[in-house]
Amino acid sequence: MKHCIYPGSFDPVTNGHLDVLERASRLFDRVTVAVALSTTKTALFSAEQRVGFIRANVTKLANVEVVSFDGLLVEFARKQKANAIIRGLRALSDFEFEFNMALMNRHLEPKVETIFVMPNEAYSYTSSTLVKQIAKLGGDVNHFVPANVARALKAAK
Secondary structure, eight states, X not given: OOEEEEEEOOTTOOHHHHHHHHHHHHHOSEEEEEEESSOSSOOSSOHHHHHHHHHHHOTTOTTEEEEEEXXXXXXXXXXXXXXXXXXXXXXXXXXXXXXXXXXXXXXXXXXXXXXXXXXXXXXXXXXXHHHHHHHHTTOOOTTTSOHHHXXXXXXXX
16 A cells, blocks of 8 residues: 655645645545654644644545654655655745655655655645734735634634
């Protein structure tokens, strides 16, 4: 069985994230969305909220599970017996960071491949950071995030 991990902070999950996730679900028998507990970023939403937002939007994807994790991604992937890590690439600007991370992960765990997936071009400029900024300033984020996330962003403003 081919199993991949789709890691991220997902603070908040965007339609671009969900698009990459749906693409991954067609490529793999099993997909684990891994919401990072500790990151270098300060999260707006708790890990439990982020897991809940994603779970509510993947009910139609029977081969997807959503969990939180802490520590090294490759250790988590090894424990999950995953074959691959999925990373979304929106633009060329993402590539250098993602490339370096993929090489480091390969060094730490050569048995786990990193696969880059591009979202639909409609989401190529969308990021969680930009969505939070727009929401904080009272802008409409409905095109960028699922409805449950848009409501939470409006309430957090």
